[in-house]
Amino acid sequence: MPQRPKPATQPPLPLDCPLESVLALLAGAWTVQILWFLRAGPRRFGDLRRDLKKVSTKVLTNRLRVMEEHGMLERTVIQSNPPQVEYSLTPLSRELEPILDCMESVGRRLPR
Amino acid sequence: MPQRPKPATQPPLPLDCPLESVLALLAGAWTVQILWFLRAGPRRFGDLRRDLKKVSTKVLTNRLRVMEEHGMLERTVIQSNPPQVEYSLTPLSRELEPILDCMESVGRRLPR
DNA sequence: CTCCGTAGTTACCTTTTGGAACCTGCTTGC
DNA sequence: GCAAGCAGGTTCCAAAAGGTAACTACGGAG
Numbered sequence: 001m002p003q004r005p006k007p008a009t010q011p012p013l014p015l016d017c018p019l020e021s022v023l024a025l026l027a028g029a030w031t032v033q034i035l036w037f038l039r040a041g042p043r044r045f046g047d048l049r050r051d052l053k054k055v056s057t058k059v060l061t062n063r064l065r066v067m068e069e070h071g072m073l074e075r076t077v078i079q080s081n082p083p084q085v086e087y088s089l090t091p092l093s094r095e096l097e098p099i100l101d102c103m104e105s106v107g108r109r110l111p112r
Numbered sequence: 113m114p115q116r117p118k119p120a121t122q123p124p125l126p127l128d129c130p131l132e133s134v135l136a137l138l139a140g141a142w143t144v145q146i147l148w149f150l151r152a153g154p155r156r157f158g159d160l161r162r163d164l165k166k167v168s169t170k171v172l173t174n175r176l177r178v179m180e181e182h183g184m185l186e187r188t189v190i191q192s193n194p195p196q197v198e199y200s201l202t203p204l205s206r207e208l209e210p211i212l213d214c215m216e217s218v219g220r221r222l223p224r
Numbered sequence: 225c226t227c228c229g230t231a232g233t234t235a236c237c238t239t240t241t242g243g244a245a246c247c248t249g250c251t252t253g254c
Numbered sequence: 255g256c257a258a259g260c261a262g263g264t265t266c267c268a269a270a271a272g273g274t275a276a277c278t279a280c281g282g283a284g
Contacts, residue, residue: 018216018219018220019144019145019148019212019215019216019219020219021219021222022215022218022219022222023144023145023215028241029241029242032131032135033131033135036131044260044261045260045261045262046259046260046261049261054243055242055243056242056243056244057261057262057263058242058243058244058262058263058264059241059242059243060262061261061262061263062241062242080260081250081251081252081260082249082250082251082252082259082260082261083250083260083261084260084261085260085261085262092222095218095221095222096218098214098217098218099211099214099215099218100131102210102211102214103131103134103135103211104130104131105210106134106207106208106210106211107130107131107132107133107134108130109207110133110134110204110207140271141271141272156230156231157230157231157232158229158230158231161231168272168273168274169231169232169233170232170233170234170272170273170274171271171272171273172232173231173232173233174271174272192230193230193280193281193282194229194230194231194279194280194281195230195231195280196230196231197230197231197232
């Protein structure tokens with residue numbers, strides 16, 4: 001049994017973590033799922049509410065607003081009667097798609 | 113201007129979302145960063161606290177406990193004086209590494 | 225004798241988040 | 255006239271998350 005531990009295991013940190021920007025975008029409940037369901041094409045508010053069962057309209061609205069502010073969603077109002085709103089991916093959120101692919105393939109090989 | 117919108121854009125949802133299991137593992141603040149810093153090798157409690165600046169000991173302890181319960185971390189007590197605790201990746205968390213790689217490369221090509 | 229570093233634990237408080245329920249205005253179908 | 259579907263907005267409340275500060279126990283350094 002050593003009498004004195006080494007002062008610190010790895011004095012310098014092993015590379016600063018460059019994931020913050022990505023994590024900031026993906027943070028928040030439902031964010032990733034919304035991206036997932038929009039990959040197949042634009043979807044309307046009510047579609048998404050049905051896709052994400054168990055989400056309340058308030059939370060969904062907030063999420064969509066925040067994602068839009070982050071430039072991850074485009075919101076298009078269709079002038080019809082009643083008016084409809086379509087959400088679709090942007091160039092920014094398309095950059096994130098590889099992460100979804102990766103999560104999917106990892107999830108498939110995971111137990112359960 | 114159409115008089116009546118289509119009843120629903122995509123009646124069946126475009127594939128049920130298979131990301132839940134992965135998202136459940138990665139959820140929670142600091143989780144991904146902890147995995148990131150452990151990739152280089154086992155690290156001790158104090159190391160991680162320094163890696164993740166701005167994290168309180170309480171929150172870090174909670175995170176580590178939860179991740180251990182999920183089978184994502186191995187906790188090893190080193191019988192020294194004072195005793196030390198080392199955290200390391202498990203087979204399960206190693207399965208998640210591709211996601212980290214992917215996030216890193218996406219993050220690099222993102223603005224900012 | 226006091227402080228430092230080890231790895232936490234505990235109590236307390238604030239902030240954030242999320243959910244349920246109800247509301248709007250609009251039009252169509254019955 | 256009444257209900258239904260569209261896209262939300264609003265209010266209230268509960269739960270969860272997170273931060274601060276103080277505390278534990280151990281030995282070594284000064």
